[in-house]
Amino acid sequence: MFNKSRFMGRALGWVTAATLALGASTAFAFQPSGKVDCIAPSDPGGGWDFTCRSVGRLLEQLDLVPASVQTTNMAGAGGGVAYAHTVSKRRKDDQLIVAASTATTTRLAQNQFPGMSADMVRWTAALGADYGIIAVGSDSPYDSLPELMDALKKNPGSVSFAGGSATGGWDHLKVLQTARKADVDNLRRIKYLSYNNGGEAITQVIGGHIDAFTGDISESRGFIESGDLKVLAVLADQRLPEPLDDLPTAREQGIDEVAPNWRGFYLPKGVSDETYQWWVDTLDQVYASDEWKKVMQQNGLMPFHKSGQEFDAYVQQQIKELQQLSREIGLVQ
Amino acid sequence: MDTLNALLAGFGVALTPMNLLLALAGCFLGTLIGALPGLGPANGVAILIPLAFTLGLPPESALIMLTAVYAGAMYGGRISSILLNIPGDEPAMMTCLDGYPMAQQGKAAEALAISAVASFVGSLIACVGLILLAPLLARFALTFGAAEYFALFVLAFATLGGITGKNPIKTLMAAALGLMMSTIGIDISTGSQRFTFGILELYEGIDFIIAIVGLFAISELLFFIERRAGDGDSSVKMNRLKLRWREIVAVLPTSLRSGVVGFISGVLPGAGASLGSFLSYTVEKRMLGSKNRFGEGDPRGVAAPEAGNNGAANGALVPMLTLGIPGSGTTAVLLAMLVSLNITPGPMMFQQHAEIVWGVIAALLIGNLLLLLLNIPMVGLFVKILSVPPKYLMPLVTLVAIVGIYSISHSTFDLYFMIAFGVLGYLLRKLEIPLVPIILGLLLGPEMEKNLRHALSLSDGDWSVLWSTPLSVTIWAIALLGLILPWLVGPMLRRRMEAKRHNGR
Helix, strand or coil: CCCCCCCCCCCCCCCCHHHHHHHHHHHHHCCCCCEEEEEECCCCCHHHHHHHHHHHHHHHHHHCCCCCCCEECCCCHHHHHHHHHHHHHCCCCEEEEEEHHHHHHHHHHHHCCCCHHHEEEEEEEEEEECCCCCCCCCCCCCCCHHHHHHHHHHCCCEEEEECCCCCHHHHHHHHHHHHCCCCCCCHHEEEEEEECCHHHHHHHCCCCCEEEEEEHHHHHHEEEEECCCCEEEEEEECCCCCCCCCCEECHCCCCCCCCCCEEEEEEECCCHHHHHHHHHHHHHHHHHHHHHHHHHHHHHCCCEEEEHHHHHHHHHHHHHHHHHHHHHHHCCC | CCHHHHHHHHHHHHHHHHHHHHHHHHHHHHHHHCCCCCCCCHHHHHHHHHHHHHHCCCCHHHHHHHHHHHHHHHHHHHHHHHHHHCCCCCCHHHHHHHHHHHHHHCCCCHHHHHHHHHHHHHHHHHHHHHHHHHHHHHHHHHCCCCCHHHHHHHHHHCCCCCCCCCCHHHHHHHHHHHHHHCCEECCCCCCEECCCCCCHHHHHCCCCCHHHHHHHHHHHHHHHHHHHHCCCCCCCCCCCCCHHHHHHHHHHHHHHHHHHHHHHHHHHCCCCCHHHHHHHHHHHHHEEEEEEEECCCCCHHHHHHHHHHHHHHHHHHHHHHHHCEEEECCHHHHHHHHHHHHCCCCCHHHHHHHHHHHHHHHHHHHHHHHHHHHHHHHHHHHHHHHHHHHHHHHHHHHHHHHHHHHHCCCCCHHHHHHHHHHHHHHHHHCCCCCCCHHHHHHHHHHHHHHHHHHHHHHHCCCCHHHHHCCHHHHHHHHHHHHHHHHHHHHHHHHHHHHHHHHHHH
């Protein structure tokens, strides 16, 4: 119920000449017949729910699917119930897509879906991301990320962080990854306090009870614009589009950390390569459409796109890194 | 001025045709459920929560509907008090004192109309209080750190048994049971799973909505089956309404005073609507001195507790919206609803979800107006519904609950779980263990634990951080008072309420 994943986008594309060149025989080998199911592993109103519904609507609008896309909510275990359902009961269902995000990979990395691993589904595409930020209250003594990291280097317990995910969750790991890249030792001693959502965490930082906030850009925008929060670093590879382009990235301050909270989809393991390719192409088309750009903009999603093998490799790599980090701080054995 | 603008924007949200329609439907259903003996407002809201999910409503619309149900249930609660001398819930008890005698004197319609007017006045006063007080309190709430929040949660539990809890030990037991259940699921401070036994459905903890619907609605069904009460009360008769303007004006001063008293008692965490209706009745009786005929069918004796209990019901929304501390069972259910919609009440809610907060406040005002308009001409209809045999009503209520729960998660596990909670609720009610503290424990437990651990983490394990600021010391002191006072005052107060009720007959 308190899961943090927010939006994810997904779309289908139509098969272009380029795709035909890649595999003429596969291009039309699969086409969904009838209704497509999109599982949102959360209650209505959550981020995964948004991902399914907005992409589902676009799939229909752009005529990429023959019939309708129905969103089914399947909350539980931070996506684990839907994951188990896809792995065991829908293994060969080629009319099914499931919403996912960094929250899904974080849990997989920490073995929080018991007996299940990342290679039990087919990672299909990411259609946007929400980038991480590290921020402090407007009257905080810290003015840049290196200053904050220097304080942590002297004493890892001297700065407390508030975030909206559980301990070991994405907001926590972002801080640890940044600290590690800044050569802070003893990551385990960094204080991270977990709240139900970003807003609650920000309240505590603004109220002066906690030193710094770690979260995503979308949940903190209102407080950045009102001047309550001072952003020390955006964890993106380059500056965000206007009007957020005056926020410095971590990279330009010499700390090479990029933390996109991507929104995307996976398919059941048992679908054919043709089906997989059809979904990859279709979602590529959604990403490329003007309609999707509008949805991203309205909902605070930033450009981020990976699909097919590239996305799969990205997910595996992300899980490996998160696993290593979790082990280092003693979250998993 | 900001407040006024925000309120106007809130009206913009609440006055869209769909939301207005939902408010109307909510008022109607709420009055209906409130009128059924035994199903109080908390049950009413609990049963209708799944409906809001079934309809796939956006958060503000769902809340507007449920706020209307809440207001409607408070209205409806008085119908059975006046006509049958059976209070729909505890706060409605005081309305029996003068309402039933009026009905016996053939003035049932007048009593109902007066109580509708008084309820409206009480709610109106409390809405104004809510509008003025909530933003102030929200700003003040920024000064609450982990230690202060922990003390506040302790306060909420300490005052829980409050003035009206029948047996403080059983209340504490129920709260402890709720707290124990709240530890199931992921521990957000370490990321590890507790008491989940590898069952994926338990990983995120127990869903409040399932617990609430099971404990309240399903257990009610089981009680009904046990009683096999096939017949409604068909002896209810209504006279034609002959209320003159002068009589309404005559109860206005009483309603105004009682609304204020009710609001103040509603704002105090844990006190709730029972205290509101009791206090306003006794205060008013004293104010009027020898000029009253309270207990013999005095219209002002109907107006006072009605204005008081509606004032208190809305007053209880103040701590709920600003601090996340529910002041009554029904607000606890509303709080669970908010949390399920991923909205965390608290100081930031007024900034982050302003449209929802002000939309709800506006809906409350509109709802009360609708209720007044709805109630006076339609009182006859509600009375007829009282005569519908429960054997038709209860299956309908159960159906709504089951369809609603299933539509949230599409999980049969949740349905079994809900039924298990229903059986648990039945057993606990047999043992006279109150259910509301369980919900509060379930709801507030994770917050309380989280704040304790955060406070200790920030202080590197030094427990004295919990009482290191003047604010937290003050809260601890109030909590201590709240724990001790009911042992002294509670039994006395309840004895008086009972005594009055019996003398009034």
